[in-house]
């Protein structure tokens with residue numbers, strides 16, 4: 001590993017003299033990569049700024065899974081152009097999946113862009129910046145071979161708050177026909193379990209209380225090379241970390257999420273009561289054309305397994321409408337499957353063909369207006385289900401991991417005789433991943449990372465409100 005990116009080596013970090021602003025699109029993997037970008041820039045004297053107008057370096061960490069976020073990259077670059085014109089010394093860069101996909105072509109298309117680098121090249125950022133600063137616009141999208149790939153060791157110092165993401169695999173060996181990820185992220189590589197465990201231990205030592213293990217398909221962990229354990233073995237080892245209050249993982253491919261994995265929800269109490277299990281379609285015909293490797297009845301069996309292991313588990317999913325050849329009967333099958341599965345939340349999208357995918361060769365034959373109508377129907381159904389699932393929490397006591405002040409309250413502080421008294425509202429998440437807002441409990445300090453018991457008094461469209469249980473029983477475990 002490059003000595004310049006060894007974690008926890010603050011003594012070598014120079015006093016911050018430059019500022020970086022990173023705009024992150026897409027999935028948690030990109031959120032994680034942004035932390036690694038900040039990490040490799042720290043030894044160069046960079047600190048983060050929320051304001052691009054103050055930055056010496058602005059990076060767009062991009063997503064190309066769908067057409068819409070990809071288009072957004074160009075509009076964001078256009079929005080940043082006046083900054084670059086006012087300050088030619090500002091370095092403007094694109095990384096992530098769009099950077100990997102388009103490379104040099106992006107430099108040609110956007111004349112004021114200085115830097116493009118790919119998903120395997122975060123560790124190269126210091127040398128890439130040096131070449132830009134010496135006058136050259138630079139593109140670097142070299143894909144590492146499977147055996148050469150080394151994961152950057154996560155540095156707890158760049159995490160903000162009591163929750164953290166941790167990659168356990170990169171890339172994907174599946175070949176879902178609509179998906180560009182295998183092209184932009186490459187073949188799957190598993191992180192050695194010792195590195196995962198060491199990073200979790202260091203996260204916990206630095207105050208992190210909840211870790212989410214990340215991979216495109218976490219269930220295939222360890223299949224690409226002998227790492228000493230599979231995903232279930234890794235879960236068992238990570239779950240045993242002292243001080244870790246919650247463990248999550250994402251994403252599980254339904255074909256690979258087997259009974260042994262589902263049983264972990266019964267055996268490992270630290271595992272949060274939430275499972276993201278992308279369905280994509282409720283029609284066997286469409287699932288086969290998507291090359292998903294399961295039928296709807298097999299999928300629903302997995303849902304049953306998860307609920308048998310952890311009856312209160314919350315399920316979330318992804319669904320694509322308007323896949324090539326999707327008939328109105330296929331779509332009705334999707335609605336029926338959604339009714340049957342009773343998801344807590346859903347991410348749903350209109351199909352858009354992606355380059356370098358098998359489905360891009362199929363006729364994109366569902367009209368846009370029909371796709372939009374199907375999406376509306378699907379979302380209306382899911383909204384009803386979500387509302388009913390959330391209503392079940394009304395009047396219940398829920399364990400909530402405190403993440404920090406509610407966003408709208410972060411800057412509002414009550415004063416009493418001139419004294420600051422902290423946020424008006426706190427926010428945190430239930431084990432089932434619902435967002436909860438609550439006022440500070442009387443006479444009892446609350447800190448990010450605490451687990452408190454909140455009595456749920458109100459169910460809103462996207463969150464819950466409640467109050468911390470009184471008489472000393474409200475605080476369970478925590479950092480303080």
Ligand code: SF4
Nearest residue numbers: 172174176179181216
């Ligand atoms: S499992 Fe399928 S949808 Fe998920 S990243 Fe791999 S190819 Fe894409």
